[in-house]
Amino acid sequence: MTITPESVVSIHYTVSAEDGTQLDSSEGKQPLTVMLGKRFLIEGLEDALQNKEQGEKFEVDIAPEQAYGQRMDELVQQVPKDMFDGMDVEVGMSFRATTEQGEQSVMIIDVAEDHVVVDGNHPLAGVPLKFEVEVVEVREPTQEEIEHGHAHGPGSGNDH
Ligand SMILES: [Zn+2]
Structure with missing residues (x-):
């Protein structure tokens, strides 16, 4: 067939x-x-x-x-660390988040003193x-x- x-x-x-x-x-x-x-x-x-x-x-x-799709720079965002409510955040962790583009999977790509950088691009x-x-x-x-x-x-x- x-x-x-x-x-x-x-x-x-x-x-x-x-x-x-x-x-x-x-x-x-x-x-x-x-x-x-x-x-x-x-x-x-x-x-x-x-x-x-x-x-x-x-x-x-x-x-x-x-x-x-292509990577979109605007899907990489800084968010305040206190949004994570004392959670142990580490580079490479991923979670579901509600963003302007709707609910999507985001990955933490950098952790600084007071903020965290998350990437909502699909890994591929x-x-x-x-x-x-x-x-x-x-x-x-x-x-x-x-x-x-x-x-x-x-x-x-x-x-x-
Ligand atoms: Zn069915």
């Missing part, structure tokens, strides 16, 4: 940064099962999957614009990615999956 914009696909994937550092992989796990067209995958990967066949293996380089913002993909299965969504707007079954994360 050929992948269409509405397919449910199961893929094995390995994603690396430009320098070859492996960032994530489904190796040794169940293939990832997703419904396309619902923004579960980054845009560049979703585009690359179109018209591929079950069983096909391919590699694709994805620019940040088609992945997690600005990073070109290389995906190695194997299309394990391609199928039409079931009626129930269409109603729920996501895939069901092994590897989908939805076991109801």
Whole structure:
């Protein structure tokens, strides 16, 4: 079966940064099962999957614009230390915060005497990615999956 914009696909994937550092992989796990067209995958990967066949293996380089976006300097902000209410804050800690852009994950990148610098950029913002993909299965969504707007079954994360 050929992948269409509405397919449910199961893929094995390995994603690396430009320098070859492996960032994530489904190796040794169940293939990832997703419904396309619902923004579960980054845009560049979703585009690359179109018209591929079950069983096909391919590699694709994805620019940040088609992945997690470019880094935005305005997402790096200084906040007063007393906002953390005596918490032990350390560089590298991340937490959910409500910002002007809505709720997002931010990471502490600097801790000074009276303030803390937080970075709301996605850790992979600005990073070109290389995906190695194997299309394990391609199928039409079931009626129930269409109603729920996501895939069901092994590897989908939805076991109801
Ligand atoms: Zn469901």
